[in-house]
Amino acid sequence: MSLTMGCQEKGNLTLVTVTGRMDAVTAPDFEKTCQALMQKGKIDIVAELSALDYISSAGLRSILSAAKKLRGKGGNLRFCGLSGMVKEVFKISGFQSMFTIVENLAEIEG
Amino acid sequence: MKRILTGIFFFLLSAAGSAAAEPVRLVLQWQHQSQFAGYYMALEKGFYRAENLDVTLIPGGAHVDPLRMIRDGQADFCTTMLSSVLGRHDRNEFVLLQQVLNRSNLTLVAWKKGRHGIDSIAAPSDLDQRRITLWDGFRPPYEAFFRRYGIDPVIIPQYYSFSLFLHRGADACCAMRYNEYHSLIQHGLRDEELTVFDFHELGVDLPEDGLFAVAETWRRRLSVCDAFVRASMKGWQYARDHRRETLDVVMRYVEEARLPANRPHMEWMLDTILQAVFPATDAGWIPGQLTEERYRKAVSILGLEGSEPAYGDFVTPGAQRGLH
């Protein structure tokens, strides 16, 4: 019922593993996490969404807002491990074409 | 063995030579001072001895007449001013062995604003009708100067000192650049208070100190005269090249004679005198020389044309050539 995020540094990259549900109640947490990373100078972020069960437009809003701020600092927000409902929402919303989305982390690290 | 014998022979020879050194007395025209540095140094550094001369220096003074002393046989040589010799009646009895000071050091020092401090003395013409103290012995060049500039000053005799000038009893006084001029400065007068008429610069350029002997001496003791002149010039050259040492020697003479001259004054005098002995640039003469041209000019300045001794008689060949 909640949203949890784990951060892991991989060189310049920061991998954020998102678990749970990203809805109107929990979505701001994602933006807050990204902002905290940005203040520490981590601006190249990859969000691992394979454990994200649910996302609503509030979640997308949070992602978009974070992405805009990151771009403003010269950073980047990328995604991997989309599946099910989340993948569908990304498709419908056009987010798929707006962001770099890969199947798994290896593609980015490679 | 042979070498040793030769050495002993030469030693004996030189010892015999020194034992037979020729006694020579030089009378100076004034008390001991830097003016005679060349003779002190020739004596001090053994230049006379090297010429086998045993030289005695006799200091002069206000009551010493060097020319009379050599004429009377009290001395062999004397230094005195060329003009002093030429101005005398018995001038034909003397010969010039060496012209030591080849330029004039005579000046006339005037209060720039007059003795009352209310008007201005800047040019020779300003001296007209002024009170001027003059040395009796040095009148000819001054009178030549007055004639040249058409000045008719009130002349007051100047004796031992320039005290009357100092007390503002006169507008100007005689001063040797190397002596009285500098004494005035040492009495607290400042250059900006004074106008100095330098005879060398004003064209009344008489040669000054020379080495003289009576003609008789020169004829009979020619080699001694030559040797003496040669050694004296060496002394002057040494003085030029070793000023500090020379000054020390001068001060020794001054102190031994208990004269009131101070060291800075003697230093000034030495520097100034040496400029008159050794020309800085091409001055038309070489040290020790009196050219015929300069002789004629001096005679003319002194107004003695016609009565002067013949150049060839008066000026010995050594002095005609200069610098031995």
Add this chain to the structure above:
Amino acid sequence: MVILLHPERSVAYINRSLFLRLALLILGGGSLVVLAIVLFNHLTMRRTLLDDQERYYTALASSSAYKFNLQLLQAQKVVDEAAALFSALPHNKGTALNLLGRILSRNPDIYGSAIALAGGQQAAGFQILYSWRAGDRMQTMERSQPEQDYQSDWFYLPYHLRKPVWTDPYYDADAGTLMVTYSAPVVDRRRVVAVITCDLSLEGLKASLSELELGRHGNPLLISRFGKIILHPRSEWVHKETLYSLAEGAQNAEDRETLLAVSRELTAKESGSLRFRQPGKRTYAWLYFGSVPLTEWKIGFLIPEEQILAPVVNLGIKTVLIALTGVLLLLVPAFFIAAAITKPLQVLVRAADRLAGGDFEAPLPADGRTDEIGRLIVAFDGMRTDLQSYISELTRTTAEKEKIASELSIAREIQHGILPKIFPPFPQRSGLDLYAMLSSAREVGGDLYDFTLLDEDRLYFCIGDVSGKGVPASLFMAVGKTLLKSTVQTLQDPAKALFHVNNELAEGNDTCMFITLFCGILDLRTNELVYANAGHNPPVLFDRDRASFLDLIFSPPLAAMPDSPYQNQRLVLPADAKLLLYTDGVTEAMNPQLELFGEERLLAFLRGQPRQTAEGCVSQLVKTVAEFAQGAEQSDDITLLCLSYGSSRPSAAGNGTSPTSLLVVTNHHAELPRLVTWLEGLQTRLEWSDDLVGQINLILEEWLVNVMSYAFDDDQLHEIEIRLWQKEKELRIEVRDDGKPFDPTTQTEPDLGLSLEERPIGGLGILFIRNSLDELRYQRQEGENVVTMVKRLETPGRELPHAET
């Protein structure tokens, strides 16, 4: 020695040791004060001494000069008189001898005198006559070389200057002394006819100057006109050097400047003093001087500053020595004081160290001091005793507290474990809105509430409050609640049930606990409420603009006494009206000013809550009570139960049939988790796929968030109703809200082709709704937005019997 060898260690040691710091502070402070005094004293003395010496020596120089000037003046007068006489008398030898005699006899200072005739006076019979003292007698001679005399300054200057002159000093070999001569011209008919002089020996002046007390290194100085040095400690300069020649011969520019400055000062001033660096040395000297106007000479005293300041320096050295001795003596008391202060402190420090290690037996310094240290020892001792007793007390009470805490949590678990907590409790009963909550005080009060459907149409509910607290109260509450529920289920009558339960509880009630309780049965078909009360606070009935306490017959609380009578009362619950049951934790909530929340506030609050759900009403009330308490601790349990039963509204989506499920949420985001819970429940019941749940969740969240965010302008709570029908081939959902009209079917779709930078944040919700649905309809009914959503099911859904049937 170790301290001296290792400076950094010694500094560390000093920093650690209070004793040393104190000692050093006292010493250092004392030394500084002494040093400052010595320094100040020295500087003041120095200044004063210099000033004194300046005044003294300047005055001395001036007076010496004045005395000498007087002597000169007297001699001058004698000569001037003689000159005047001579001009009037015949200029012959007799007159001259007469005058010379007169001059010498008139002034004993005069050593000799001369009369010199100017040239051209052969008739006089002499040129220059000179008389001088030879012992007691006077001798006269005619000068043998008059020409020389005429050239000398003594004649030459007055003759030409036509005025009297004092000559420069000169050494007279005949007299063997330093002389100065005054010469006056004798003027006759505007001509200088003679000069009359007198010679004065300067020995007298020299002697009187050298007799002056100028100290070992002080020397008199005589400088004639034009800066000539006549008298000076450096005899080699005398008559030889002038101030200007000295400057010229200076060794360096600095010395030269100094000497020129001295000359300038001497020439410019009549008298005064000046300090200058001695040429060739690094030390200073003072020159104090005065003037002799007649000769324009300066008489001065040359004194090295060292000598002037010697007394001050000596005194300074003595003072420093005394001060040093003082400081050394100060060492003893300083160490004593420091030791006296720090020794007990060190003992205390050791005691405190041991105390920190748990040792309470460390010895303390001897008592008996009355100062701060004494008080510190007493305080430390007191602290130690207190600490000891506190620790033993703490050990005891900790065990007790642990026991109490576990009791408290047990009581709370009993209390909460037994209460029904699923809301909405009967979702199948559309129109029934019931919400209850119990907030325990720290020490559990034993409140209770309960509700259940006795059958399909009858709802039983109650609220109660056990007297007493803690585990016994919670157990009693559990017994009472269970007993009552089963009794009501059996008897189907509130009053009878109360009577029965009362007798059950009262029997053998050794603890003397009792329960106030209100219970009722609501017939959902007729809206008739039958209720009975056992000493409980009257519930409140409220609707859009009214709130009033329920009419109650007061009967004793349960378990108070056996056979108490209880009566049923009846009431038809008006549509849209709500009933609020509460315990006295609400009305007796207290704020820090000791005011009670009270019944009036309660009624006022309820009047202002027209269109709230039961839950909204309860949570708002809890919030209001908490605000009222202003942080004061809640002393009693607060329990609330709110219920209403309205006729079910006509449904747009369900085609007249009751929905499969209903969810009512209020208009805040915090309600969203309830949506999720609701859907999860439905998934289990209706065997939905995960995909379907996700889609429905997305649709409903997007719509609800939309409504919550934009539909309401006020800050009131509003209900949003969600009804869901599961059909064979489709799923229908109807959502109602009473917000501003908003038609989702007419909204334009966002431009999905935009890049990240251009993309506005938001606007995707409606897209998702449309995208996931097969049908979307909108109606505006009676001031409400009614949105109907249809989702076709690929695999036929399990159509459940309606909840109502």
